[in-house]
Amino acid sequence: MFALNRAKKAAAVVAATAAAAATALLSAPTAVAAPQPIVGGTTTTTTSYPFMMQITDASQNQFCGGTLVSATKVVTAAHCMVGETTSSVRVVGGRTYLNGTNGTVSRVSKIWINPDYTDATNGDDVAVLTLATSMSYTPASYVSSSQTSVYAAGTTARVLGWGTTSENGSSSNQLRTATVPIVSDSSCRSSYGSDFVATDMVCAGYTSGGVDTCQGDSGGPLLIGGVLAGITSWGEGCAEAGYPGVYTRLTTFSDLVTAQVNS
Ligand code: ARG
Helix, strand or coil: CCCECCCHHHHHHHHHCHHHHHHHHHCCCCCCCCCCCCECCEECCCCCCCCEEEEEECCCCEEEEEEEEECCEEEECHHHHCCCCCCCEEEEECCCECCCCCCEEEEEEEEEECCCCCCHHHCCCCEEEEECCCCCCCCCCECCCCCHHHHCCCCEEEEEECCECCCCCCECCECEEEEEEEECHHHHHHHHHHHCCCCCEEEECCCCCCCECCCCCCCCEEEECCEEEEEEEECECCCCCCCCEEEEEHHHHHHHHHHHHCC
């Protein structure tokens, strides 16, 4: 089995120390390449990506990402919500920095976890949160169930998050983004064997690695043509050659999401 990274609680601890780590890096020698966004990529803002939400604990410590799809609905990963309650989580919009205090903080009035979810490597990794306070940020549109052709191998996808910038590194205080190519199902099956469930998952990354989502990015968006098409779910390490990131294949769950959005 792979040492799959689904350590949500660990990601929250990492986030809490991110600011201190970032400060330390300013004075670090340049012998080692500086950690890059997500892993590989660039800094960005929630002004550029207004639908990008922090999922936090009650103290506003970020542990996952989410995507605003209507004024009161946020799509995230099921594995982010396991063990959470409506009183333990918050959704924060319009906050580019983990240590910011700006933006809109909402409580959650309902957590819907895909009832078929057991483990990220079994698929079904999708959840929808209903917000107690509506967000005034422009939501993302998401794929419909028929748009399965968006996942053609080689298509450029965009990922976003505050997760760690290297496999065992620290979270990024500022929101990061990167682009990664969609990987064919057969190639992803070669990497992950039966843990890759093609109906429920899609892979993205370079054969040589170097650019990927990582711990703390889970639940956040994979965008194709600016449309939400995947949810950061799991992977073997981060940015490793031969092991692309694995994302929830949202076309499979689009109708379930819509039922929640309309509920
Ligand atoms: N499961 C991780 C999280 O909870 C995301 C891991 C993504 N890993 C990867 N190699 N793309 O934040």
